[in-house]
Amino acid sequence: MDDIKKLFMEKNTIKITIEDLGKIEVGKGTSIRKAAEKLDKNLSKKAVAAEIIDTRLGDMPEMLVDLNSEPASDIRAKLLYPGNDEKMLDILNHSTAHIMAAAIKKIYPEARFAIGPSIKKGFYYDFEIDGNLSPEDLPRIEKQMKKLIGGNHTFQRNMVSKKEAAEIFAGNPYKLELIDEIPEDEVSIYKSGDFIDLCRGPHIPSSTRIGAFKLLSIAGAYWRGKEDNKMLIRVYGTAFYSKEDLKAYLDMLELAKQSDHRKLGKELDLFSFHDEAPGFPFFHPKGMIIRNLILDYWRQEHMKEGYLEVSTPVILSNDLWKTSGHWDNYKENMYFVEIDESDYAVKPMNCPGNIIIYKNNQHSYRELPLKYAELGLVHRHEKSGVLHGLFRVRNFTQDDAHIFCTEEQLHDQIGRVIDLIDRMYRVFGFDDYFVELSTRPDKSIGSKKMWDKAEGILKDMIQQKNLNYHINEGDGAFYGPKIDFHIRDCLDRTWQCATIQLDFAMPEKFDIQYVGEDNERHRPVMIHRVVLGSIERFLGIILEHYAGNLPPWLAPEQAAVLPISDKYLDYASEVLGKLKDSGCRASIDDRVESLNKKIRQAEMQKIPYMIVVGEKEKESRTITVRKKSGGEMKLVEIPEFLKTFKEAVISRSIDY
Ligand SMILES: [Zn+2]
Ligand SMILES: [Zn+2]
Secondary structure, three states: OOOOOOOOOOEEEEEEEEEOOEEEEEOOOHHHHHHHHHHHHHHHHHOOOEEEEOOOOOOOOEEEEEEEEEEOOEEEEEEEEOOOOOOHHHHHHHHHHHHHHHHHHHOOOOOEEEEEEEEEEEEEEEEEEOOOOOOOHHHHHHHHHHHHHHHHOEOOOEEEEHHHHHHOOOHHHHHHHHHHHHHOOEEEEEEEEEEEEEOOOOOOEEEOOOOOEEEEEEEEHHHHHHHOOOOEEEEEEEEEOHHHHHHHHHHHHHHHHOOOHHHHHHHHOOOEEOOOOOOOOOOHHHHHHHHHHHHHHHHHHHHHHOOOOOOOOOOHHHHHHHOOOHHHHHHHEEEEEEEEEEEEEOOOOHHHHHHHHHHHHOEHHHHEEEEEEEEEEEEEEOOHHHHHHEEOOEEEEEEEEEEEOOHHHHHHHHHHHHHHHHHHHHHHOOOOEEEEEEOOOOOOOOHHOOOOOOOOHHHHHHHHOOOOEEEEEOOOEEOEEEEEEEOOOOOOOOEEEEEEEEOHHHHOOOOEHHHHHOOEEEEEEEEEEEEEEEEEEEEHHHHHOOOOOOOOOOOOOOEEEEEEOOOHHHHHHHHHHHHHHHHOEEEEOOOOOOOOHHHHHHHHOOOEEEEEEEEHHOOOOOOOOOOOOOOOEEHHHHHHHHHHHHHHHHHHOOOO
């Protein structure tokens, strides 16, 4: 039954308490908005929705309702005002989706609408018309939307029987399918102007509360995301309560476009993709420099933590994958080859290889925890449609490690991995992250007892380390639960990178052992973990996070020496020699071009330090330094520059 309906009970007057405004007794059928108006006209005018915080429905976390809803029993509510938090933007964006649909209906009366939800900072609506839609049609829809918004249309909620709803939406197979699936007898519909939609709400009270909106793009989308279904037209848009907020968001989208790692990869000559190997990246010399710098740092941190580096084959026999469970659970993502009439698979994961190394020797409890680390090149079959630059590729290098330990060591080891992840993320400038605990999936191996235990340990450690987390039911790996780390970049997007997976199952399948203090054989536990995830993808993430302006320690070219004219080429070469002697990756721009053009070129290549040399510098044996990160041009002695440069590199500073 509709939750809001439950509040409607027989009574003549009710008490409505509005947080911060007070309490009022009103006649039945009075809306929250009208009650609030009596308490404070100004504030109630500003509100766009309400949240019922104390209902008789038990401990519901929260319930968002329209301002126009009419409670039938005493309630306590909170007015919600325009804001840029998720909740408030959702209400606005979803309401704007209705307005867009209404506008489309005016232009294309035959339009049949499917679903139109809000998404992060935006909305979309899927629909079909007789014909197609192109980006050139969007301004016309926007114009119509503006007209509707100005018309001060309210969003009116009505409850109707499913039969009535089916009549209202007759001829629209999508809405009819949705109505059919609703378990309740009655459904809610919303009317704004002459447009009616099937919807749960809540909505803003009137279309005039839409401060600013923009339609962004058109895409194709299968009904219910299933390829066998009809392809519908999807129009994306975004709405904000104020023009300023919309502008700030559009500016951010533009910056994201400029920072797209695929664009930067071309401009900075870092990597490329080719038809000869779709989805398999080619790394160019400059891209390799960045990659190797990441790996050098990775090795340094891992050796400090007592990891032992190993390397295992890319191709391993099918039998091994049958034992590991990958054959049954992961086959559709794997590549297969035949060698000497035997069947082999290209590894999608490094675990079985690491286990073979473990099993090659006998192990005593004194060796545990034994931590094998492998920068393993794995191959996974991805559909061509989902490939996306370095973010979604068909082969990548996992910064993998497998920790073999006793159950007693689990807490400590997981704690150490969490600390390592935290430390390494900060170096790359990611100090804002959250974690997800993923529990037992449908397709899984191992007993329920094992799973409960493993999930309990991971939860313990998340709490002990005070990590910001939520639980992702049923999303664990097939051999154990996991903690995934999501980092937030400067454009407020999140990326899943690190993962820690607990595994009681694979040690059993492969029958791995260690000799305990009691001289008996025991089963170790395995922790699978990555910190950066895929090196290729991580590289793409930091390129976007820094918009290509990598800090000095990571920049493939750290300094460009820019002689003002040919006359100073000799001195420029002398300076370059000194830079190179100090380990600086530098070059001279010896083109016959103006200094401005040389500076622009260095800017485009995102080189952290520009070093200008001319008459003044040559005379005084100095250089003028211009930082890409900003600040004044500064005349300095060469040793002084080298000192600050080395400090920035050694400390892997991001503010240089
Ligand atoms: Zn709606
Ligand atoms: Zn593994």
